[in-house]
Amino acid sequence: MENNKPTLHYMANSGSQQCLWEIEELGIEYDLVLHERANGRAAAALKDTHPLGKAPQLVTADGRTIAERSAIAFYLIETYDKEERFKVPPAGTPGFDSSKNDRLREEQLLSLVTTSLNQHLCMKCVLRVFANAMPFFIRPFALGFNKILDKAFLDAEVDNIFKFLDNELEGRQYFNGTELPTRLDFVIQWYVDFGAQACSIDISKYPRVKSWFDTCTSRPAWKRALEQGNGYDLTF
């Protein structure tokens, strides 16, 4: 596997898109292996390269396989962002308010989206799938109960998190207050897109999130990544 370039294992309709977007932003030369989903699940071949068997995976130029989106995002910037354009500027940088954009805030936002937001969005999806899979004479009860649970609990939790994210974007184009996207944006973008596409969350209710999202997806690197991949449709 020794090579001068990293290899991204990209799976259709997954968070692989955000990794490829980051790679395109960084302007790295890379190899791409495209995987199709198998009955909606992860492709079996992904187990050959990492025991967790998920996408995305990045095989580094020196042959180490990295799993987990946020770890890949961390590695890519640490390794390839030589001019430090996609990082939070060090404290004391003129024109940058380090007191309002520090690593502690970044850790909180990372944890919030990867843990709580992810969990609520997954629960919304799985309950809908579960209710729809019930036999026809039960389905109305299951779907009704599903709606109650959504209304009573999950929707409020998701709304609260989106409002929080919206506030965190006040006075910021990107989440870390930088002029270019950082790891935080590459990670959060997945959850916002998954929420919008897979869970029908109307992100226009959160105007700063919507504007940030549009900024991300109008970047040429995002579009190049979409063209290189084999599909990115999160609706089901």
Place this chain on the structure above:
Amino acid sequence: MENNKPTLHYMANSGSQQCLWEIEELGIEYDLVLHERANGRAAAALKDTHPLGKAPQLVTADGRTIAERSAIAFYLIETYDKEERFKVPPAGTPGFDSSKNDRLREEQLLSLVTTSLNQHLCMKCVLRVFANAMPFFIRPFALGFNKILDKAFLDAEVDNIFKFLDNELEGRQYFNGTELPTRLDFVIQWYVDFGAQACSIDISKYPRVKSWFDTCTSRPAWKRALEQGNGYDLTF
């Protein structure tokens, strides 16, 4: 809120216990505010101190409120571990293999448990609650389908992650290969305990995880935290 001591908002039967464990390990003086759960949900008063309204929360000595367990774990060690006993030793430290215990590996493990493991455990729980809440004449179908989903999908995912964690502990007492617990252990311990208690996962099937878990919970600091808190029962 200006004070010389941080204040931990601890809620019964939650991941507050792992934060208090860490505080006790670090030997910090602290104030403790105990919250009861309200109908199993987060206490309403937690919204007064942070818009996300969850526990744990740490109000720092200079009045900043931090939410999110892994961010609190990060802050506490950065701020109070002056002798760097609870950190990964820097590269080149004699007797420590930095090549096998680096930040990239830590980022992968953090992401794996906070994202994937959390998501699968929450889905297991919510499906069980959902099936049990169906009217009595539907419940057998819902519970039956729940079991099928567990067997076909969720149990295999959780088992795969626990096996991965077990392998990562080979030759290590703690997850970062250190002699004392680090942030990684304070974070992972919650998910393993939640899995064992709330989702009935038999962790004795993963002998290294079991041994690590017993090492953590036999530490005097863990026991002191249990005594200071207002309950830690994750079964339901």
